[in-house]
Amino acid sequence: MRKIFLLPARFWMALFFAAPLAIVCAYSFLTRGDYGGVELPWVLENFTRLADPLYLAILWRSVWIASLATVFCALLGFPLALFISRAGRRKNLYLQLVLLPFWTSFLIRTYAWIFILRDTGLVNTVLMRLHLIAAPLQLLYNDGAVLLGLVYNFLPFFVLPMYATLERLDPALLEAAADLGARPFATLRRVILPVSAPGLVAGSVLVFIPCLGAYLTPDLLGGGKSVMLGNLVQNQFTTARDWPFGSAASLALMLASALLLAGLMRSRIARELM
């Protein structure tokens, strides 16, 4: 009986997850067709090409930018989550505000940042009207803009699990720490942070992995100059018409994310989270 109820989900997963994944796997071992598409023979070349310094540099950039975005999300998100978890009756209001950006499309929100950051945008206009700067600042189309876009878009993914962990934190633990002689900062460092480490890890994973594969934000805010792994994959399927190499690159990205997750699952922190 239970199997019957699982059938739709199984069908869905088979059709939209397993099948495309199998296709990508197969493509990654095939040869590029002249006008896109794939041809025989089977080769390993697509994977060996990934070791090219050019692509390793892109991989490194992606890891670096995704790491920075994760660190900034944690620095902004932890105090925010702590504040919300202790906000009493206003908790739900603040949580709604954190989720408010999701009411608008990801694409539109990213375009909005272009209007804010471009030469004739909000920031530059205000600064110039106030005569604080003579010429527009180059705020768009650099790594900073990409980082800003990533942190902005993924902050809620950090705040929500962090909030869920901090919300469960027994207030008596904080009183016990104070009672035993800990000042507020010591309580934060020696009680709140270690006890909420699972939320910190969960939030970081939820930010880091999508940031690693992000392509829309670097594309729009990085102006094509700030290439990340996601853009590499996208380019291979569109302009470069090299589907096999694009498939190999996307598999490498998935593998990197999966290894990272597997490593975390085996860690002590993850076991406590479960």
Add this chain to the structure above:
Amino acid sequence: MDPMQPVLELRRIVRDYPGHRAVDHVSLALEPGEFYSLLGPSGCGKTTTLRIVGGFERPDAGDVLLAGAIVNELKPWQRDVSTVFQNYALFPHLSALGNVEFGLRERGVPGRRDRALRALDLVRLADKRDRRPAQLSGGEKQRVALARSLVLEPKLLLLDEPLAALDPALRKQMRAELKAMQRKTGITFLFVTHDQEEALSMSDKVAVMNRGAIEQFGTPEEVYLRPATRFVAGFLGAINWFGQAGVRPESTRLAREKPEGLPCRRAAVESSLFLGNCVHVNAALDDGGRAIAEIPREQNHFREGEIVWMHWDPAAELRFE
């Protein structure tokens, strides 16, 4: 230091919550080295009083003095008292030893490993020092919480219903242990409970609280045998009301014939409960009230519905204005 200087003195403490006064002009002085209880029903203000002493809440009026100094403005980490919390509040990420070391580290006490090990030894948990709280039983957690506070050698230990979460058998055993611990360390204990048996059996002195105020402060014998108010009489064990006189069930006797020269009431037996060491006979009084007589089981020859005379020694009467 003056040996008679109170460890803790509360002077007309008031604490208001929206809509009601949780603590209403409470004054109390605790002498060094004694075991004290704050006893009362839930919502009587005993926990709030304890939290004010610990520094977790501020009094709206009145003064808190520790060893003669006013500490109203001091934060919990600045006060020489420690609290054992109701649900222990052990740090889940630290071992038993780590929990006991926590306060020593924060207060910069030298030789903390040795001190912490000795404290764990005192509560007989030396062999479980590496266990996390999740791997300890309720009674063991309780003892870690106790060691964590005692290791700091506070002048005053506050205990907020620490036995409430334990099962009944363990609770009775912990009573004796707590009392022994208090005598061994010489630290003043202030123990909050709603369980009158707990308060009576462990304390040198009991403060009975009701509606935010202390109704009586005295030895267990005083509050039980000479209760100052009707509330104290009723809260510390059962009591039969015969008009203005209150008589404990164990002082209430039963007879088939009207006794000569003794105060008595006519009643109808409703039921008798066999309690092992004695029998409780419940009876309906002629005036509509109810009363219980606790009698030895060999005297229980009363049948349901039988008309009896409840009588008592006038010396056993508790009278209130």
